Amino acid sequence: xxxxxxxxxxxxxxxxxxxxxxxxxxxxxxxxxxxxxxxxxxxxxxxxxxxxxxxxxxxxxxxxxxxxxxxxxxxxxxxxxxxxxxxxxxxxxxxxxxxxxxxxxxxxxxxxxxxxxxxxxxxxxxxxxxxxxxxxxxxxxxxxxxxxxxxxxxxxxxxxxxxxxxxxxxxxxxxxxxxxxxxxxxxxxxxxxxxxxxxxxxxxxxxxxxxxxxxxxxxxxxxxxxxxxxxxxxxxxxxxxxxxxxxxxxxxxxxxxxxxxxxxxxxxxxxxxxxxxxxxxxxxxxxxxxxxxxxxxxxxxxxxxxxxxxxxxxxxxxxxxxxxxxxxxxxxxxxxxxxxxxxxxxxxxxxxxxxxxxxxxxxxxxxxxxxxxxxxxxxxxxxxxxxxxxxxxxxxxxxxxxxxxxxxxxxxxxxxxxxxxxxxxxxxxxxxxxxxxxxxxxxxxxxxxxxxxxxxxxxxxxxxx
Numbered sequence: 483x484x485x486x487x488x489x490x491x492x493x494x495x496x497x498x499x500x501x502x503x504x505x506x507x508x509x510x511x512x513x514x515x516x517x518x519x520x521x522x523x524x525x526x527x528x529x530x531x532x533x534x535x536x537x538x539x540x541x542x543x544x545x546x547x548x549x550x551x552x553x554x555x556x557x558x559x560x561x562x563x564x565x566x567x568x569x570x571x572x573x574x575x576x577x578x579x580x581x582x583x584x585x586x587x588x589x590x591x592x593x594x595x596x597x598x599x600x601x602x603x604x605x606x607x608x609x610x611x612x613x614x615x616x617x618x619x620x621x622x623x624x625x626x627x628x629x630x631x632x633x634x635x636x637x638x639x640x641x642x643x644x645x646x647x648x649x650x651x652x653x654x655x656x657x658x659x660x661x662x663x664x665x666x667x668x669x670x671x672x673x674x675x676x677x678x679x680x681x682x683x684x685x686x687x688x689x690x691x692x693x694x695x696x697x698x699x700x701x702x703x704x705x706x707x708x709x710x711x712x713x714x715x716x717x718x719x720x721x722x723x724x725x726x727x728x729x730x731x732x733x734x735x736x737x738x739x740x741x742x743x744x745x746x747x748x749x750x751x752x753x754x755x756x757x758x759x760x761x762x763x764x765x766x767x768x769x770x771x772x773x774x775x776x777x778x779x780x781x782x783x784x785x786x787x788x789x790x791x792x793x794x795x796x797x798x799x800x801x802x803x804x805x806x807x808x809x810x811x812x813x814x815x816x817x818x819x820x821x822x823x824x825x826x827x828x829x830x831x832x833x834x835x836x837x838x839x840x841x842x843x844x845x846x847x848x849x850x851x852x853x854x855x856x857x858x859x860x861x862x863x864x865x866x867x868x869x870x871x872x873x874x875x876x877x878x879x880x881x882x883x884x885x886x887x888x889x890x891x892x893x894x895x896x897x898x899x900x901x902x903x904x905x906x907x908x909x910x911x912x913x914x915x916x917x918x919x920x921x922x923x924x925x926x927x928x929x930x931x932x933x934x935x936x937x938x939x940x941x942x943x944x945x946x947x
Contacts, residue, residue: 486662490516490632491945492938493652493665495639495705497521498528499615499927500909501671502622503934504941506590508669509629511942516663517626518637518654520672520700525736526635527619528673529697529881529910532738534615535597535608536587536931537924538580546594551607553577559607559922563769567918575890576916579932584609587931591621603766603844608924614739637661639705642668644712647896648903666945667904669937670894671930674882674910675703676723677735682879685721692784694728696742696878699735706911709886714902715895718883718914724921725775727751728878729801730785737802743873744798745805746774747861748843749790750832751875753781756815756824758832763860766846772921775877786875787818789829791867797843805871814870833864881926883914892937904944906937 492508494501497519509515519526539556543549556577560568587609588594595612597605604610611618626633634656641653649668654661675681677699682690695701710716732741746762751774753759760777764770778786795805808814815825832854839848841863851858886894886907893901894912909930916929 485659487664489664489666490514491665491947492516492667492669492941493663494518494669494671495652496528496671496673496909497526498671498673498909498930499530499533499619499622500930500934500937501669502619502626503931504669504671504908504938505626505631506622506629507935507938508942509626509631511939512947513942513945515631516665517631517633518639518652518663519633519635520638521635521698523635525698526623527615528701530927530930531615531619532697533611533618533927534739535604535610535924536583536927537608537922538583538928539577540581540584544584546596546609547606549606559769560925563920563922564918565920569915572888572890573916576929576932579935580928583928583931586935587618591625592618593621603768604923639672642705642708642712644902644905647900649905667941668906669941670705670709670905670907670911671909671934671937672705672911673698673701674885675701675706676879676882677701678703686779689779689784692876693779694732694737694876694878695735696726696728696737696739696880697735701881701910703882706885709894709905709907713897715887715897715899716884717887717912718885718917719919720884722883722914722919723776724772724880724883724917724926725779726771726878726880727774727778727786727788727875729803730874730876731803732876732878740802742771742878743788743801743875744771745788745790745794745873746771748794748797749788749865750828750858751786751788752820752825752828753786754783754820756821756828758828758856761856761859763850763858763862768923771923772880775879778875779877784877787820788873788875789814789825789865790871791865792869793863793867795871801873805873807869807871809868809870811865811870814872818872818874829865832858833866836862836864881910881913883917883919885910885912885914888912888915888933891940892933893940904941906941908933908937
C-alpha cells in the first residue's frame, strides 16, 4: 500500500528552472506548493544548472547588455532557426513576456554579470547569470524555501491518475517506499527524454549509443510518457533534439556546458572518412551551434573532427579538455586516429578554395570559399599556421523536442483538442510547441522561465487562488 500524503494546492513535478519558476509563482499567489525532484539535493536543478545565459527582449542597453533587442528582431531570429516550424502565438507570447525577466529573476535570487569573452556573439541579446545555472538554481531554491514551498528530493514519479482530463494524484517512489501525492492542480516541468537511450533508439537506432547527454541522467521522459498515455496531444518532432558538437572525451552524462566546442566556425570539420559535410560558417554560431550535434549523429560512427590552426585558436572559448596538438597536419591526423593523406588533401583543397577577405569574427564577414562543396560562407581562412589543433566531436544531446501541446495558459491539450482541467506544463516537456527545429542560444531557459511562471499562476488560479 502507498503512503498517502496530505493534499496540497499545487503539485510541481520537476526540479529545474521551469519547475522553480512555477513553484515560486504559485506560492506567491497564496497556494500551498509541493515540488517533487527526482535528483538528490546536491544534483538538483536538472539541465538548468548547466546553463549560463538567457535570451530576453529589451528596449535599451543596460549594464549587462550592449544594445536593444526588440520583439521583431527576436521573432525573426527564431524564424531563422526554426524555418517557421513554431507556434507563432506561443512564440510571441514567450518573447513579450521575456521582457520582465531582467527584473523578475534578480527579485527571486539571480544575479547578473557582464558577458565573458568568447560567448557566442550574445553581448546584445542575452543576460548572463553570475555563477551560471548552478547559482541561479540555488537562488531559486533559497527563495522557494523562504516562501514556504515544500521540496521532496529523490522522489521519482512513476504514475499519475487522471479522470476525465482531471488530475487527482501522482504515485512516486521515495526512500524505498511508494508515496501518493494529491493536489488540486498539477504542473509538469520534468524535462524531456534525452537521457533515455532506449527511447532515443526508437528514432535513431543503434547510433544513439554514441550520443553523449550533456545534462542530467534523470531526464528519462517518464512524465512525458504518462501524459501521452493519458491522452495528451503530442507536439514536436520525436526525432528532433537540441544537439551540439561536444568533445568526444566528455562523460556520458552531466558534462555540461564546459564540454561543448565552439571551434567549428574557425576551421573545418571532417567525418571519420575525412570528408567535410557542412558549411562551418553558415551563420553566427548562436544560430547554428545546435544543429551540429544532429549533423554529427548522421555521420559514420557518429564522430567528427574539428581542425583549426594557431590563428583560429584564440577566437573561441576552449573546452574543458585541451585540444590535440601537432606540428603538422599529418601528425595531427595520426594523433586523432584518422587518415593523414586524406586530411592533408582535405586541408589543401580547402586552402585553395579560400578567397581573400577581411576576417572579422564579430560580423558575417567576406572570408569565404569558392568552388568548394560544401562551401564555407564566412570566416574562411587557410589552415596554414602551425601548430595545428584538433578536437574529436560527438553529438551532445541537450534536450528532445517531443513534448505535449499547450495553450497560452500552459494548459495541456488533450487529443480531443480540449485542455486538461487542472494539468499544466512548462519547460522542455512543452518546448516543442515553439522549437519545431533549430535553436537560439539561451532560448530554452526563456521558454522555461516564461511558461513556468504562467503554469504556476494558472495552477494557483485553478486551485482557487
